[in-house]
Amino acid sequence: MRVLGIEGTAWCASAALYDSETDSVVIESDAYQPDSGGIHPREAAEHMRSAIPAVVETILDESDGRVDAVAFSRGPGLGPCLRIVGSAARALAQTLDVPLVGVNHMVAHLEIGRHRSGFDAPVCLNASGANAHVLAFRNGRYRVLGETMDTGVGNALDKFTRHVGWSHPGGPKVESHAKDGEYTDLPYVVKGMDFSFSGIMSAAKQEYDSGTPVEDVCRGLEETVFAMLAEVAERALSLTGRDELVLGGGVAQNDRLRGMLEAMCEQRGADFFAPEPRFLRDNAGMIAVLGEKMARAGDTLEIEDSAIDSNFRPDEVPVTWREPEPP
Ligand code: ATP
Structure with missing residues (x-):
């Protein structure tokens, strides 16, 4: 067809x-x-x-x-x-x-990962611009196990980079600047299976305004936000007993996010797949x-x-x- x-x-x-x-x-x-x-x-x-x-x-x-x-x-x-x-x-x-x-x-966004990986029943993490969801298929639907309580994950990064004066989209710029930065502590907000990004963005803007180098704030952003996504994805694997994770959405183009998820999956003996950037x-x-x-x-x-x-x-x-x- x-x-x-x-x-x-x-x-x-x-x-x-x-x-x-x-x-x-x-x-x-x-x-x-x-x-x-x-x-x-x-x-x-x-x-x-x-x-x-x-x-x-x-x-x-x-x-x-x-x-x-x-x-x-x-x-x-x-x-x-x-x-x-x-x-x-x-x-x-x-x-x-x-x-x-x-x-x-x-x-x-998540079915393309299942299609390309050949995985049967993965937990799916959507890390896109306007959304952030952890899902798994059960009883005829993709059930939302966890999601953002406010802004989408990519939009949150974009809001910080707009504050800094960088052009849209901000995610790739956060990635390239984070490579030269030292970790900066930012609030880590996971509640049950849900995450919140808006407080982290406000804190990142304040760090930047108070003189912390932008590279350090970008590094702190990546480490904090992606650790939150990885924590909920890991808990979803544990609670569902599944051993496959697929990643989808524009933020999944980030090497650090893929690396963290790959390491988490390796540690618990699960398979990880992210489709190619296109x-x-x-x-x-x-x-x-x-x-x-x-x-x-x-x-x-x-x-x-x-x-x-x-x-x-x-x-x-x-x-x-x-x-x-x-x-
Ligand atoms: P949705 O799919 O939820 O409707 P969307 O339409 O905004 O969201 P996507 O194409 O899934 O779009 O994702 C775009 C987002 O991905 C933007 O917020 C952008 O900053 C972010 N992004 C792109 N590349 C990277 C990267 N390397 N690191 C982090 N974020 C990135």
Whole structure:
């Protein structure tokens, strides 16, 4: 089956073609880069409007006219962006006369790791811009075992770098500056299985304002925030008895985060997998791959039922494409 995927929840206008016979994915993306500050929803939507037709056209050229379904990111994300992507997907599905599939962006972030790793029942850590979740599949859904109580993990790093005056996105800059820094102590906030990043960001800004070298604050940020993610991921492995962990989301491009999780998994005899970077940041490849699984399971949408959902939680999605686990 060949599925055209379209992604556009926030900053990345992207289209992809997934061919399940060859397990190959071609992705074409066009990123929105704000002139100043963070992501402005109206500007991001304008970017979607101008960039989506071009990325889709490139992928349609790749398809030689063979597309069996159109999948789109239905949410969560910025409403104005999602509406543009939804309209494009509906129009394409009708024009090509193929089924329409509405994909949950967060489930796509974790399913791509399961798909690429071949793991059966992993614990999944989503470390993305607007979110942070630890999930595991149980009784037909991805259950949220832990999540952020305030801001997403990437957005938290971006808020600190905006304060420093660096351009968006801030995560890669935190990573490069942290390499030259000494550890700075920052508040560590894990409550049960949930984490909070907003207090750490305020403390990091105060450290920077009081003269602590920015490299040291970046190092403290990485060590603190990623240790929190690793602690909850480890507890999730322990509580579920699972021995596989997959990582997803744009922050997963960070070498230190991957290194910490790899070390934690090695110490407890678990397997760890993170897909290659093109599948970690927002991309339509993950939408096309999950879209193919959903289409094969008959999990498609009628046009009149295909409204976007900007607050679409991963645990709202009935997992139709997997066998339920044995009791
Ligand atoms: P979501 O997927 O939750 O909707 P999103 O759309 O913002 O979030 P992603 O592409 O998953 O996007 O992640 C983008 C985030 O990843 C940004 O906050 C960015 O700063 C962060 N990021 C990118 N590279 C790195 C890195 N090397 N280290 C840390 N963070 C990074």
